[in-house]
Amino acid sequence: MSAQVRIGVIGLGFMGGKWAQALTEHPRVELAVVCDVRESHAKETAGDLGATWSADPGEAAGDPTLDGVVVCTPEHVHVDAALAAIESGTPVAIEKPLAHELAAAERIRDASIDAGVPVLAAHILRFEPRYAAIKSAIEDGTIGPVQMVRSERVGVAADQRILQGRTSLPLYYGSHEFDLARWYAGEVTRVAARRSSGVLKAAGYDVDDLYSVVLEFAGGAHGTSTLGWSLPSASAPFGSSGFTVIGEHGYARVEQGSTGLSVVGESGRIAVDTWYTPNVHGQTRGALANEVDHFVRVVTSEASPLCTAADGAAAVRLCDAVERAASDDAFVDVAAAPEGG
Numbered sequence: 001m002s003a004q005v006r007i008g009v010i011g012l013g014f015m016g017g018k019w020a021q022a023l024t025e026h027p028r029v030e031l032a033v034v035c036d037v038r039e040s041h042a043k044e045t046a047g048d049l050g051a052t053w054s055a056d057p058g059e060a061a062g063d064p065t066l067d068g069v070v071v072c073t074p075e076h077v078h079v080d081a082a083l084a085a086i087e088s089g090t091p092v093a094i095e096k097p098l099a100h101e102l103a104a105a106e107r108i109r110d111a112s113i114d115a116g117v118p119v120l121a122a123h124i125l126r127f128e129p130r131y132a133a134i135k136s137a138i139e140d141g142t143i144g145p146v147q148m149v150r151s152e153r154v155g156v157a158a159d160q161r162i163l164q165g166r167t168s169l170p171l172y173y174g175s176h177e178f179d180l181a182r183w184y185a186g187e188v189t190r191v192a193a194r195r196s197s198g199v200l201k202a203a204g205y206d207v208d209d210l211y212s213v214v215l216e217f218a219g220g221a222h223g224t225s226t227l228g229w230s231l232p233s234a235s236a237p238f239g240s241s242g243f244t245v246i247g248e249h250g251y252a253r254v255e256q257g258s259t260g261l262s263v264v265g266e267s268g269r270i271a272v273d274t275w276y277t278p279n280v281h282g283q284t285r286g287a288l289a290n291e292v293d294h295f296v297r298v299v300t301s302e303a304s305p306l307c308t309a310a311d312g313a314a315a316v317r318l319c320d321a322v323e324r325a326a327s328d329d330a331f332v333d334v335a336a337a338p339e340g341g
C-alpha cells in the first residue's frame, strides 16, 4: 500500500463539500486541510471530517506540506488559489470552468506549463462511465470518424438560489458540453450563437435563459449545443440533457436524465443520483469518486491529467467565443483573441 497523500480543499460549498467527503473515503488520502472564507463553516467541516481548517485561501493553497490541492471556490476566484498552489509546486484540481475569464484561464494554463506542475481541469463528465464509453467507442473505431455532435443541457431556475446570477450559462453549463465536444470531435474553429432572456431577469437575476450554439470543427465535423437553466423546479433534473455523437460507422447517445431508477414516495417521484455522487453502502461512488481516484494518481505521478489546464482554458475560450458570436450575429473564429484578452 502506497503512503497517504495530504490533500487540501479550498471552498466548501456544494461541490467542495462533496470533494472533501469523497477524499476522506479514499484509502490513499489524508484530508489535511479544509478552507473557506466563512470561518465558522471551515471549522465545522474540519470537525466533521477530521481535518485542520483555514479561512485564508492563499495560505492554505500555498501550504508546502500538501501533496495536492482541490479548488472549489466560486469561479471568479479559482485563479488565486490555483496560482498559489502552482507556485508551491503542488498539483491542483480545479472545478470547472477553469476560470471565469479567458485571461485568467490562460494564466493558469501558462503557469502549469512553465512550472511543470500538473493541473486537472475537473470536468466531471469525462469520469462518468457513459460519457467515457463514448470516448472509447470513438477511439476503438466503433463509431468511426466523428461527423456530428449534438448536446443539450437545460437545467432549472432553482440553480440561481446558489448562483445568484454570479456566472453565465456558457461558463456554468456550456463548459461541460464544449469540453466533451472537443474531447470527442477535436478542436473547434468557428461558432455561431443565439441567446434569449426574460424568465431569470424577471426573477431578479441578470443572466440569459437559453443559448443555441453551432460549432464547426477543424476535422470537418459540425455540431450544436442547446443550453438553458430557466426551467421550473418541478422539471426532472437534467430532464432534457444529453449528448449524441454520429460518426461514419455508427452513433452513441447518452440521456443524462435517465438514471434507470424510479423511486416514488407519497409526495411523488424522488430524484436519486445514480451517476455523479451516489451514496453506495455509505460511500461516495460514481463520477466524482472516479475523478478523485484519478487526481490521487496525478498527485503521485502515476497518471497525467485526463483533462489538462490547456483543455480547461480551451473550454473557457469556447465560452468566450460563444458570447462574441451571440453579440456579433455572425460566425466567429474561436482562435481570434477577444478584445482585452
Ligand SMILES: NC(=O)c1ccc[n+]([C@@H]2O[C@H](COP(=O)([O-])OP(=O)(O)OC[C@H]3O[C@@H](n4cnc5c(N)ncnc54)[C@H](O)[C@@H]3O)[C@@H](O)[C@H]2O)c1
Binding pocket: 010, 011, 012, 013, 014, 015, 016, 035, 036, 037, 038, 057, 072, 073, 074, 075, 077, 095, 096, 097, 122, 124, 162, 172
Ligand atoms: N462538476 C459539477 O458538476 C459542478 C456542479 C456545481 C458547481 N460546480 C463548480 O464548482 C465550483 C464551486 O461551485 P459551488 O456550487 O460549490 O459554489 P458554492 O457557492 O456552493 O460554494 C462556494 C464556496 O466557496 C467559498 N468561498 C468564496 N470565496 C472563497 C475564497 N476566495 N476562498 C475560499 N472559499 C471561498 C464560499 O463561502 C462557499 O462555501 C464552481 O466552479 C462551479 O462552477 C461544478
